[in-house]
Amino acid sequence: MPDTDTDTDTDTDTLKLIVLDMAGTTVADGGLVEQAFSAAAERLGVTPGSADHADQLAYVRATMGESKISVFRHLFGDEDRARRANTAFEEAYFELVAAGRIAPVPGAREAIETLQDAGRTVVLTTGFARTTQDAILDALGWRDLVALTLCPADAGGRGRPYPDMILAAFLRTGAVDGVRRVVVAGDTSYDMLSGVRSGAGIVAGVLTGAHDEEQLTGHGATHVIASVAELPDLIARAEA
Numbered sequence: 485m486p487d488t489d490t491d492t493d494t495d496t497d498t499l500k501l502i503v504l505d506m507a508g509t510t511v512a513d514g515g516l517v518e519q520a521f522s523a524a525a526e527r528l529g530v531t532p533g534s535a536d537h538a539d540q541l542a543y544v545r546a547t548m549g550e551s552k553i554s555v556f557r558h559l560f561g562d563e564d565r566a567r568r569a570n571t572a573f574e575e576a577y578f579e580l581v582a583a584g585r586i587a588p589v590p591g592a593r594e595a596i597e598t599l600q601d602a603g604r605t606v607v608l609t610t611g612f613a614r615t616t617q618d619a620i621l622d623a624l625g626w627r628d629l630v631a632l633t634l635c636p637a638d639a640g641g642r643g644r645p646y647p648d649m650i651l652a653a654f655l656r657t658g659a660v661d662g663v664r665r666v667v668v669a670g671d672t673s674y675d676m677l678s679g680v681r682s683g684a685g686i687v688a689g690v691l692t693g694a695h696d697e698e699q700l701t702g703h704g705a706t707h708v709i710a711s712v713a714e715l716p717d718l719i720a721r722a723e724a
């Protein structure tokens with residue numbers, strides 16, 4: 485069980501770069517990923533309610549946080565089908581966002597503002613394409629909330645569980661001089677893996693999204709908290 489109060493292996497008073505996942509961590513989407521997936525799969529001939537659909541949906545749930553095109557490459561094999569599925573998914577998700585089906589996780593915006601008021605740099609990351617990420621930011625009024633937002637294409641095309649987006653945030657912001665001074669927070673096992681692989685000092689799992697405490701700790705979470713709203717206090721304790 486990870487320590488929920490301190491992290492003795494982290495430099496104190498230096499946790500200045502905070503990399504946060506979006507859907508499930510700072511953004512509550514009410515299961516829209518699964519709805520958009522079902523729409524995409526149906527477009528490619530997968531019948532809702534079929535055994536194939538159930539198997540594919542189980543894989544989508546297990547790989548929440550991964551770049552969506554990577555998920556579709558695994559599910560549909562050839563690149564053309566994967567890209568068609570990804571386009572259908574992004575279109576369906578975009579429509580759900582435009583219909584007002586998302587909201588901030590309670591306390592998320594306040595936590596981000598608290599972190600920034602303390603002199604920390606906050607970066608928002610996603611496994612969605614840039615157009616979908618921008619649609620979410622616009623729907624929430626978050627376009628100018630943080631210094632930087634990243635999607636897999638902004639980090640060479642590799643999303644989670646690779647550490648590329650976290651390392652891109654590290655390089656682009658110049659906010660800290662070592663990866664141990666980075667804090668990563670997310671709601672999925674792939675968020676945890678990417679954080680561990682990046683070398684981040686704190687890899688915090690939140691319980692507002694796809695995966696439970698056992699899944700988060702099993703994939704490397706150094707801390708587990710109920711919500712991103714608790715993150716400022718967690719960091720303050722780590723620096724004390």
